[in-house]
Amino acid sequence: MNPTSALIVIGNEILxxxxxxxxxxxxxxxxxxxxxxxxxxxxxxxxxxxxxxxVNEMKARYDQxxxxxxxxxxxxxxxxxxxAEAFGxxxxxHAESAALLExxxxxxxxxxxxxxxxMLPRGATPIKNAASIAPGFSIGNVHVMAGVPSIMQxxxxxxxxTLRRGQPIQSKTWYALGIxxxxxxxxxxxxxxxxxxLDLGSYPFKRADGRGGVALVAKGSDPANLAAASQAIHxxxxxxxxxxxxxxxxx
Amino acid sequence: MNPTSALIVIGNEILxxxxxxxxxxxxxxxxxxxxxxxxxxxxxxxxxxxxxxxVNEMKARYDQxxxxxxxxxxxxxxxxxxxAEAFGxxxxxHAESAALLExxxxxxxxxxxxxxxxMLPRGATPIKNAASIAPGFSIGNVHVMAGVPSIMQxxxxxxxxTLRRGQPIQSKTWYALGIxxxxxxxxxxxxxxxxxxLDLGSYPFKRADGRGGVALVAKGSDPANLAAASQAIHxxxxxxxxxxxxxxxxx
Numbered sequence: 001m002n003p004t005s006a007l008i009v010i011g012n013e014i015l016x017x018x019x020x021x022x023x024x025x026x027x028x029x030x031x032x033x034x035x036x037x038x039x040x041x042x043x044x045x046x047x048x049x050x051x052x053x054x055v056n057e058m059k060a061r062y063d064q065x066x067x068x069x070x071x072x073x074x075x076x077x078x079x080x081x082x083x084a085e086a087f088g089x090x091x092x093x094h095a096e097s098a099a100l101l102e103x104x105x106x107x108x109x110x111x112x113x114x115x116x117x118x119m120l121p122r123g124a125t126p127i128k129n130a131a132s133i134a135p136g137f138s139i140g141n142v143h144v145m146a147g148v149p150s151i152m153q154x155x156x157x158x159x160x161x162t163l164r165r166g167q168p169i170q171s172k173t174w175y176a177l178g179i180x181x182x183x184x185x186x187x188x189x190x191x192x193x194x195x196x197x198l199d200l201g202s203y204p205f206k207r208a209d210g211r212g213g214v215a216l217v218a219k220g221s222d223p224a225n226l227a228a229a230s231q232a233i234h235x236x237x238x239x240x241x242x243x244x245x246x247x248x249x250x251x
Numbered sequence: 252m253n254p255t256s257a258l259i260v261i262g263n264e265i266l267x268x269x270x271x272x273x274x275x276x277x278x279x280x281x282x283x284x285x286x287x288x289x290x291x292x293x294x295x296x297x298x299x300x301x302x303x304x305x306v307n308e309m310k311a312r313y314d315q316x317x318x319x320x321x322x323x324x325x326x327x328x329x330x331x332x333x334x335a336e337a338f339g340x341x342x343x344x345h346a347e348s349a350a351l352l353e354x355x356x357x358x359x360x361x362x363x364x365x366x367x368x369x370m371l372p373r374g375a376t377p378i379k380n381a382a383s384i385a386p387g388f389s390i391g392n393v394h395v396m397a398g399v400p401s402i403m404q405x406x407x408x409x410x411x412x413t414l415r416r417g418q419p420i421q422s423k424t425w426y427a428l429g430i431x432x433x434x435x436x437x438x439x440x441x442x443x444x445x446x447x448x449l450d451l452g453s454y455p456f457k458r459a460d461g462r463g464g465v466a467l468v469a470k471g472s473d474p475a476n477l478a479a480a481s482q483a484i485h486x487x488x489x490x491x492x493x494x495x496x497x498x499x500x501x502x
Contacts, residue, residue: 012452015289016420016470017279019454021272024294028268038266040301041294043275046452050291073433074453075440113436148455169267182324185364189326201263201297202325203270204399219267 002166002221003036003063008054009043010069010079011147022149023068030156035166035221036064046070051082059086059142063164066156069147071136073113079144080137084121087139094120097135104133129154138162167221172230175205175245176237177213187236188216195229197222209251213242253417253472254287254314259305260294261320261330262398273400274319281407286417286472287315297321302333310337310393314415317407320398322387324364330395331388335372338390345371348386355384380405389413418472423481426456426496427488428464438487439467446480448473460502464493 007027013019021043028038039062044050051070058065070079084091098118102110117134120126126135127145131154136145138159145155176184181202192200198220206212216237218229237244258278264270272294279289290313295301302321309316321330335342349369353361368385371377377386378396382405387396389410396406427435432453443451449471457463467488469480488495 012450013454015279016283017276020276025268025271028266032267043292074436075443076452113433182364185325192326199263201327
C-alpha cells in the first residue's frame with residue numbers, strides 16, 4: 001500500500017484570485033513519481049484557527065502533509081506559529097537558522113521582522129535549500145514550505161530524501177479524435193472493472209481548430225496491469241473505427 | 252457581513268498532476284466581484300464517501316458551495332449521485348433535461364451513458380447554459396458544475412443571478428522595486444492594525460531580468476477604508492526612498 005500525501009495551501013492570494021496557483025501541479029506530479037500520491041488539497045486563508053484545525057485534521061488523516069505559504073517576515077506569515085500550536089510546542093528562535101540569516105543580512109540588518117523567519121517550532125528540522133536563506137521545516141509528518149514556486153520547488157527537492165515513498169504511479173494515455181465520451185463509457189467501465197486497482201479516467205478535449213475528442217488515462221503502480229489495461233483501452237478506441245493516438249493530437 | 256462561498260474540485264486529474272486547474276482563479280475572482288468571497292477550496296478524488304462527507308461538511312459551514320467536475324457520462328462521473336446522497340434524496344431522470352438531450356442526440360443515440368447526464372437529485376434545479384446540453388444543477392445551497400473550464404464558466408454565468416451576494420471585494424495594489432518584505436513588515440503591520448476589516452498582504456516578486464520587489468495589496472469591501480489604507484501603503488513605500496508603482500513593473 002503506497003503512503004498518502006496531502007497539501008495545505010495557505011494563502012489569501014489564491015482564494016482572492018490575485019494569484020494563479022503554481023504549486024499544486026508540481027507537488028502532484030512529484031509525489032506521484034515517488035509513489036506517495038496526493039490524496040487531498042485544501043486551500044485556506046491566513047486565519048489562525050483555520051490553519052491549526054486544518055493541520056491537525058490532515059496530519060491525523062494522511063501519512064505526510066505539506067504546507068505552502070505564510071513563512072515570510074510579514075504580519076500575515078503565521079504558518080510557523082500555527083504549526084507549533086498544532087503540535088503543542090513553543091515557537092522559538094532556531095539558533096543555526098538565525099546565524100545563517102544574520103550572516104546573510106548583517107548584524108545591524110537582522111531586524112525583528114527577519115528574525116521571524118528563524119522562528120521554528122521546538123523540535124523541527126529546518127529544510128535548508130538552494131533558493132533561500134530562510135528555511136522551511138519538517139516536524140512530525142508535516143513539511144512546511146514557502147509559497148513562492150521557485151523556493152517551494154527547491155525546498156521540496158531538499159526534503160525529498162526524507163519523505164515516505166512507495167511504488168511510483170505511472171500512467172498511460174490514449175487520445176481519440178472525434179469520439180464522444182458517451183460512446184466509450186460502457187467499454188471503459190468494463191476495463192475499469194477488470195482492473196480495480198488502476199484508476200481509469202476519461203477527459204474530453206477540444207483543439208483550437210474546433211475538433212475535439214477524448215483522452216483516456218490509466219494510472220497505477222503495477223506495470224503489468226497498466227500495460228494490459230492500456231492495450232484494452234487501445235482496442236476499445238479502435239473498435240469505434242477511430243485511431244488510437246499516443247500523443248495529444250495538436251490542431 | 253458578506254455571505255461566504257466554498258469550492259469543491261472533484262477530480263483525480265488535478266490530484267495526479269495531469270491537469271493544471273483553471274477553475275479556482277475564475278471562481279475566486281467572480282465570487283469576490285459579487286461580494287461572496289471564496290473562503291476555502293478542497294480538491295478531492297472521485298471517491299464516493301469522500302465526496303459525500305466533503306459536501307456535507309462544506310454545505311453546513313459556508314453560505315454557498317460550488318462543485319466542479321464529475322458530471323459527465325462515464326463511470327468516474329459520480330458527483331450527482333453523491334450530492335443526492337448528501338441531501339438524502341434519490342437520483343432520478345430529470346424529464347426536461349432528458350428531453351433536451353434526446354432531442355440533441357436523437358432517440359436512437361440517447362444511450363444509457365448519455366441518460367446519466369440527465370440524472371439529477373430529486374428537487375434540484377438544472378443550470379441550463381450556452382455551452383452544453385447536459386446541465387449542471389443547484390440543490391439547497393450547493394451548485395454543481397462541469398469541470399471543463401469553458402462549460403464551468405457558462406454554468407457560473409447562468410447560475411449567477413440566483414447566488415447570494417454582498418458588498419463587492421475591491422483591491423488596490425502598490426508595487427515597489429528593490430524592497431525586501433522584511434524592510435516594510437513593521438510599517439505594513441501598523442496599517443493592518445489601523446484597518447482590521449481590510450485584508451493586507453505582501454507578495455514578493457522577481458522579474459525576468461532578476462530584479463525583484465514586493466507587491467502590497469489591500470482588499471476589502473469598504474471603499475473609504477480601502478482608499479485610506481492604499482494611501483498609507485503608498486506612503487510607507489515612499490518612506491523607504493523607493494517609488495510606489497501602480498501597475499506591475501515589467502522587465
